[in-house]
Amino acid sequence: xxxxxxxxxxxxxxxxxxxxxxxxxxxxxxxxxxxxxxxxxxxxxxxxxxxxxxxxxxxxxxxxxxxxxxxxxxxxxxxxxxxxxxxxxxxxxxxxxxxxxxxxxxxxxxxxxxxxxxxxxxxxxxxxxxxxxxxxxxxxxxxxxxxxxxxxxxxxxxxxxxxxxxxxxxxxxxxxxxxxxxxxxxxxxxxxxxxxxxxxxxxxxxxxxxxxxxxxxxxxxxxxxxxxxxxxxxxxxxxxxxxxxxxxxxxxxxxxxxxxxxxxxxxxxxxxxxxxxxxxxxxxxxxxxxxxxxxxxxxxxxxxxxxxxxxxxxxxxxxxxxxxxxxxxxxxxxxxxxxxxxxxxxxxxxxxxxxxxxxxxxxxxxxxxxxxxxxxxxxxxxxxxxxxxxxxxxxxxxxxxxxxxxxxxxxxxxxxxxxxxxxxxxxxxxxxxxxxxxxxxxxxxxxxxxxxxxxxxxxxxxxxxxxxxxxxxxxxxxxxxxxxxxxxxxxxxxxxxxxxxxxxxxxxxxxxxxxxxxxxxxxxxxxxxxxxxxxxxxxxxxxxxxxxxxxxxxxxxxxxxxxxxxxxxxxxxxxxxxxxxxxxxxxxxxxxxxxxxxxxxxxxxxxxxxxxxxxxxxxxxxxxxxxxxxxxxxxxxxxxxxxxx
Numbered sequence: 001x002x003x004x005x006x007x008x009x010x011x012x013x014x015x016x017x018x019x020x021x022x023x024x025x026x027x028x029x030x031x032x033x034x035x036x037x038x039x040x041x042x043x044x045x046x047x048x049x050x051x052x053x054x055x056x057x058x059x060x061x062x063x064x065x066x067x068x069x070x071x072x073x074x075x076x077x078x079x080x081x082x083x084x085x086x087x088x089x090x091x092x093x094x095x096x097x098x099x100x101x102x103x104x105x106x107x108x109x110x111x112x113x114x115x116x117x118x119x120x121x122x123x124x125x126x127x128x129x130x131x132x133x134x135x136x137x138x139x140x141x142x143x144x145x146x147x148x149x150x151x152x153x154x155x156x157x158x159x160x161x162x163x164x165x166x167x168x169x170x171x172x173x174x175x176x177x178x179x180x181x182x183x184x185x186x187x188x189x190x191x192x193x194x195x196x197x198x199x200x201x202x203x204x205x206x207x208x209x210x211x212x213x214x215x216x217x218x219x220x221x222x223x224x225x226x227x228x229x230x231x232x233x234x235x236x237x238x239x240x241x242x243x244x245x246x247x248x249x250x251x252x253x254x255x256x257x258x259x260x261x262x263x264x265x266x267x268x269x270x271x272x273x274x275x276x277x278x279x280x281x282x283x284x285x286x287x288x289x290x291x292x293x294x295x296x297x298x299x300x301x302x303x304x305x306x307x308x309x310x311x312x313x314x315x316x317x318x319x320x321x322x323x324x325x326x327x328x329x330x331x332x333x334x335x336x337x338x339x340x341x342x343x344x345x346x347x348x349x350x351x352x353x354x355x356x357x358x359x360x361x362x363x364x365x366x367x368x369x370x371x372x373x374x375x376x377x378x379x380x381x382x383x384x385x386x387x388x389x390x391x392x393x394x395x396x397x398x399x400x401x402x403x404x405x406x407x408x409x410x411x412x413x414x415x416x417x418x419x420x421x422x423x424x425x426x427x428x429x430x431x432x433x434x435x436x437x438x439x440x441x442x443x444x445x446x447x448x449x450x451x452x453x454x455x456x457x458x459x460x461x462x463x464x465x466x467x468x469x470x471x472x473x474x475x476x477x478x479x480x481x482x483x484x485x486x487x488x489x490x491x492x493x494x495x496x497x498x499x500x501x502x503x504x505x506x507x508x509x510x511x512x513x514x515x516x517x518x519x520x521x522x523x524x525x526x527x528x529x530x531x532x533x534x535x536x537x538x539x540x541x542x543x544x545x546x547x548x549x550x551x552x553x554x555x556x557x558x559x560x561x562x563x564x565x566x567x568x569x570x571x572x573x574x575x576x577x578x579x580x581x582x583x584x585x586x587x588x589x590x591x592x593x594x595x596x597x598x599x600x601x602x603x604x605x606x607x608x609x610x611x612x613x614x615x616x617x618x619x620x621x622x623x624x625x626x627x628x629x630x631x632x633x634x635x636x637x638x639x640x641x642x643x644x645x
Contacts, residue, residue, distance in 0.1 A: 021050045025057070032060075037068050055085040059094070071102060082111075089118055093125050100132050108132040123153035131162060139166050157186035161193055168200050171441035176200045191220035195227055198234060205433055205475050207238030223251065225260040232264060238478070241272045259285050263294045270302050278302050293334035297527065300338035305345040313342055333362040337527040344525065349626045356525050357630075363527070364536040371543050374534070377454075377495075378547045384454045385498030387558040394560075396465040397505040402476055404586055405500055406489040408512035409548055410532065411522035413568035416597075417512050418489040420571075420579050423597040424588055428480030433488045435472055436496040457499055469503050485586055494548060497555050505561050508586050511552065514568035516545055516645045517624035520634055542637045549643045569621050 019027070028043035044061045048054065062078035065071075078098050082091045096111030112129040119125055126149035133142035146163045150156055164179030180197040187193065194217035201210035214231040221227050228251050232244035248265040252258065262285040269278035279302055285295035299312065336359035343352035404421065406414050422429030440453040447459045476486040485508075493500060497509065520541045528535055534544040555563075564585045571578045579594050624631055638645060 021047055024050065032064065037064055041065060041068065041073075053084060055081050055088065055091070058084060059091055062098075063094070066098065074098065075102070089115060089122075089125075092118075093128065096132070097128050100128055100135065103135065105132050105136040109136060121152055123149040123156055123159070126152070127156065127159050127162075130159070134162070134166055139170055142166055143170075155186055157183050157190075160186065161190075161196070164193075164196060164200070168196065168203075171438060172445070173200045173203050173438055174442060175445070177204075189220060191217045191224065191227060194220065195230060198230060202230075202234055202237060203434060203438060205237070205435065205478070207234060207478060210234045211238060211240075223255065225251075225258055225264075229260060229264040232268060236268055236271060241268055244268050245272065257288050259289050259292050259295065262288070263292065263298055266295065266298050266302075270298070275302055291331070293331035293338075296338040297334040300341040305342045307346050309342070313346075329362045329365070333359050334527070336362070337525075340525060353627055353630050359527065360524060360536040367533040367536055369534040369537070369540045369544070371540070374544065375547055378551050381454045381495065381498060381551060382554045384457055385502075385554075385558065389458070390498065390501060390558060390560060393460065393502050394505055396460060396462055397501075397503050398469050399506050400469070400473060400504065401506050401508075401587070402473060402484075402486055403504055403507045404485050404487045405493055405497075405504075405507060405509045406487055406491075406512060407494040407497065407509065408491050408514070409494075409519050409523070409545060410491045410528075410535075411526065412491065412514040412519050413512040413566075413571060414489045414491050416568075416571065417510060417566065417582065418487045419597045420594050421485075421582055421586060422487055423593045424583060424586075424591050425593065426484040426588055427586070428483035428486045430476060430479040430486050430488050432490040433475065434490065435475055435488075436490070436493055436500065439468060439499075440496060454498065457502070460502070465503060472503070484588070494552060494555075497559060501559050501561055508562045508564070509559070510582070510585070511555075511563070511565045512568060513565055515622065515624065516549075516638055517631060517634060518568075518620065518622065520545055521624045521627060521631065522620075538631070538634055539637065542634045545645075546637075546641055546643065549641070549645050553643055572621060 024043055024047040028040050028047060031037075031040035031043060041061060041064050044057055044064070048057060048061070051057070058077050059081035062074050062076075062081055065074035065077060068074075075098060078091070078095045082088070082095045085091055092111055092115045096108050096115060099105070099108035099111060108128070109132050112125065112132055115125050116122075116129055126145050130142045130145035130149060133139075133145060143163065143166050146159050146166065149159050150163065153159070160179050160183035164176045164183065167173070167176035167179055177197065177200050180193055180200065183193050184190070184197070194213050198210045198214035198217060201207075201213060211231065211234045214227065214234050217227045218224075218231050228247065232247050235241065235244035235247065245265065245268050248261055248268065251261050252265065255261070262281055266278045266281040266285065269275075269281060279299065282295050282299035282302070285292050286299070289295070305312065336355045340352045340355035340359060343349075343355060404427075406417050406421075408414050418429050418431070421427050443453050443456050443464075444451070446464055447456050447461075449456045449459045451459065476488070479486055491512075494511070500507070500509070520538065523532075523535050523541050524538060526535065534540040562585065564582075566578060566582065576595060580590055583590055583594055628635070
């Protein structure tokens with residue numbers, strides 16, 4: 001055979017084999033650089049058929065598939081790269097980061113914890129580990145790891161931001177604020193950080209500062225519904241509800257079909273007592289989007305409904321459930337709560353309880369009430385705040401009488417009680433302040449002790465108590481600079497009455513009581529915005545109520561200073577007599593405005609908004625009797641109780 005014939009045969013074989021690996025790789029790289037990622041991936045895979053152990057290409061292909069949102073393939077190739085080069089820290093970190101992005105926190109932790117042993121001083125790896133710990137619900141460990149990353153790299157803005165988020169989730173609002181402000185010093189133009197800072201300032205009830213932060217977030221992201229809504233609600237919180245309404249209306253002028261803005265507007269109009277306008281807006285939202293469960297829930301809360309409201313019951317709610325069998329749980333929860341409220345208003349108690357039961361069962365899947373933990377917290381509170389301890393600590397408090405504390409279980413009449421007192425011209429109503437809930441989560445670090453709340457209260461000193469008193473009085477004065485008294489009607493403050501009495505030994509404390517079955521039923525019928533993990537199971541509610549009753553029995557024995565108990569039933573059945581007793585207890589001269597409390601124009605931001613804008617009615621007394629059959633487990637639980645209910 002001639003040499004020419006031999007060369008021709010060789011060339012034919014090369015053409016049959018196709019391009020070699022170098023050409024395949026060059027083509028893949030060129031396609032990737034040109035932005036044609038799917039085609040680049042196919043050329044990388046052709047290359048790997050010839051060179052299957054090229055770890056760099058395996059790793060590159062994993063990242064490329066991630067960009068293409070083909071997460072199954074991305075995970076496959078990232079794992080192959082890491083397995084082929086187990087000592088490559090970059091590959092292990094990227095695999096851990098991939099698991100983190102996919103929410104596979106257990107796998108992420110395995111990668112990243114191993115990685116940290118190899119590179120303990122790498123802030124990027126520590127950051128990823130911190131986020132994996134956070135995702136796995138191990139917040140305290142995540143905080144420690146992110147703080148370690150920031151010691152190594154103080155200008156790590158993303159780590160500062162997520163450290164702030166963790167502190168916020170843990171209720172450590174002062175430390176969250178510090179972290180968010182540190183992130184903003186590094187990256188001042190991130191609207192999300194301004195938003196989160198506004199949230200923690202709101203939680204501290206530093207309303208003016210919250211508005212400033214949220215205004216900045218809104219300037220940076222003016223059409224983001226979440227930012228606009230937070231700003232509108234912050235304006236409401238500092239008494240500027242009409243400005244919040246105007247802001248939402250302005251955004252709706254540009255984007256008239258934004259359902260979240262419409263439902264937020266309906267809520268603010270409701271808060272302001274503009275009930276007819278609120279209903280119009282909620283109906284507008286439902287006309288635009290019949291699937292808006294938030295609008296359904298908001299509409300159901302604004303007034304009492306009757307069987308004449310068939311358009312709402314059928315067209316806006318019933319059809320939605322009938323036509324949306326695959327509705328996601330949060331939306332179905334809202335709709336079932338709305339249906340329960342409307343059916344209860346109409347006297348259809350069987351249907352109402354069935355709807356409320358479904359709503360609570362759905363919500364219960366998202367919550368976790370720890371009976372043992374709550375019971376231990378009550379035990380600790382009783383053990384710490386003895387009569388002897390309160391007497392020994394009496395010198396730490398102030399004789400300031402500005403605050404009036406209104407406490408009790410939720411749905412026990414605290415809103416009605418505050419509305420009566422706050423109708424007096426010398427009184428301002430601050431609503432539900434989270435100050436003591438927040439402080440209870442911060443005292444451990446403020447006192448530099450290892451004892452959690454409430455045991456850390458044994459370490460209180462004059463400087464810390466003076467700071468707590470000053471900050472709280474400043475918070476009250478933001479609601480009125482001239483009122484003689486300012487009410488704080490956070491029901492859950494019943495858990496903090498020991499600390500409250502230690503700080504304010506002369507402040508009036510009003511304990512609102514109500515038939516325990518009426519309280520528990522009303523809690524079961526309420527869709528709370530946050531917290532209240534006990535509220536979505538009847539026996540959990542019963543357990544929480546018994547712990548409350550046990551603690552209140554203790555406070556009756558040991559609390560010094562002015563203390564009054566008022567029964568909801570007595571208040572609604574003997575309005576004038578009991579209202580006069582309330583005003584007298586607060587040390588004020590009687591004013592007839594307190595009998596016309598429903599005409600008092602102030603923002604009300606609780607579930608009782610609509611009711612307290614009406615004259616007193618007695619239909620909610622012994623309401624539980626409509627549901628006696630369904631409440632049998634609670635009745636049996638309470639009949640065996642050994643504490644005064």
